[in-house]
Amino acid sequence: MSYCVRLLCREDVAQVTEIDREAFPTLWPPVNYKHELQNRLAHYLVVCDEEKTVEPVAVQAVPKKGLSLVITRVRELFNQSRFFGNELLSSSRQYILGFTGFWIMADEAHVINIAVRESYRHQGIGELLLISAVDLAAKLKARIITLEVRASNTTAQALYSKYGFAQVGLHRGYYIDNREDAILMSTEAISSASFQSRLQQLKQAHLRKLGIAVYQLA
Numbered sequence: 001m002s003y004c005v006r007l008l009c010r011e012d013v014a015q016v017t018e019i020d021r022e023a024f025p026t027l028w029p030p031v032n033y034k035h036e037l038q039n040r041l042a043h044y045l046v047v048c049d050e051e052k053t054v055e056p057v058a059v060q061a062v063p064k065k066g067l068s069l070v071i072t073r074v075r076e077l078f079n080q081s082r083f084f085g086n087e088l089l090s091s092s093r094q095y096i097l098g099f100t101g102f103w104i105m106a107d108e109a110h111v112i113n114i115a116v117r118e119s120y121r122h123q124g125i126g127e128l129l130l131i132s133a134v135d136l137a138a139k140l141k142a143r144i145i146t147l148e149v150r151a152s153n154t155t156a157q158a159l160y161s162k163y164g165f166a167q168v169g170l171h172r173g174y175y176i177d178n179r180e181d182a183i184l185m186s187t188e189a190i191s192s193a194s195f196q197s198r199l200q201q202l203k204q205a206h207l208r209k210l211g212i213a214v215y216q217l218a
């Protein structure tokens with residue numbers, strides 16, 4: 001498989017929403033990824049399979065009136081993004097395997113979610129997403145990275161621990177669906193020599209394992 005890691009774009013919203021619903025079925029209200037794209041604090045990444053494409057998903061568009069209808073008609077003159085009353089939500093041709101996102105608040109990158117399609121788990125994609133998120137957070141000058149994880153989610157905790165996240169707190173009854181506790185995890189300063197040396201070692205080993213010769217956030 002040939003992987004590509006890049007920033008989330010509008011055309012990915014349908015696929016990312018599908019992966020989110022599969023991974024977090026009880027999360028309410030669900031994350032609105034269209035809004036997240038406009039959120040200046042938010043940064044999302046996707047991992048795609050470069051060899052697989054998807055057909056665009058057409059969904060019924062919300063009826064437009066007044067100025068927004070005029071704007072839509074003008075847009076239609078210049079591109080093909082709307083047809084027969086349906087809006088093309090997923091014109092992205094790449095098949096998305098997983099995604100992650102964080103918010104930068106002050107000097108902290110707080111991971112909002114990380115999820116991989118169920119049928120593609122345990123192949124190293126979650127780890128690739130985490131590496132990419134850490135790299136992006138460093139590029140954006142975050143000092144530390146924090147996140148909350150369900151007490152029962154030992155798979156995710158194992159992944160975070162591997163990359164130097166440690167428990168720094170506990171939010172009792174944090175998740176409203178089942179009142180489960182959240183474990184609050186944090187890195188040390190991500191620019192520190194110890195964090196970077198661990199990250200670079202793990203990253204090189206992981207890229208080799210996935211057969212990724214050239215890694216760069218697109």
Ligand SMILES: CC(C)(COP(=O)(O)OP(=O)(O)OC[C@H]1O[C@@H](n2cnc3c(N)ncnc32)[C@H](O)[C@@H]1OP(=O)(O)O)[C@@H](O)C(=O)NCCC(=O)NCCS
Pocket residue numbers: 023024113114115116117120121122123124125126127128148149150153154155156158159162
């Ligand atoms: C958490 C999640 C993103 C991991 O994605 P993934 O692609 O399966 O993970 P990877 O294959 O990259 O595995 C990375 C590491 O996770 C841990 N891990 C993965 N599968 C595991 C399992 N079945 N049991 C224990 N640890 C496991 C291991 O530490 C593994 O490292 P290793 O390969 O050196 O042993 C994925 O399970 C998922 O989408 N879960 C549902 C959503 C979710 O819970 N997200 C986390 C919210 S905080």
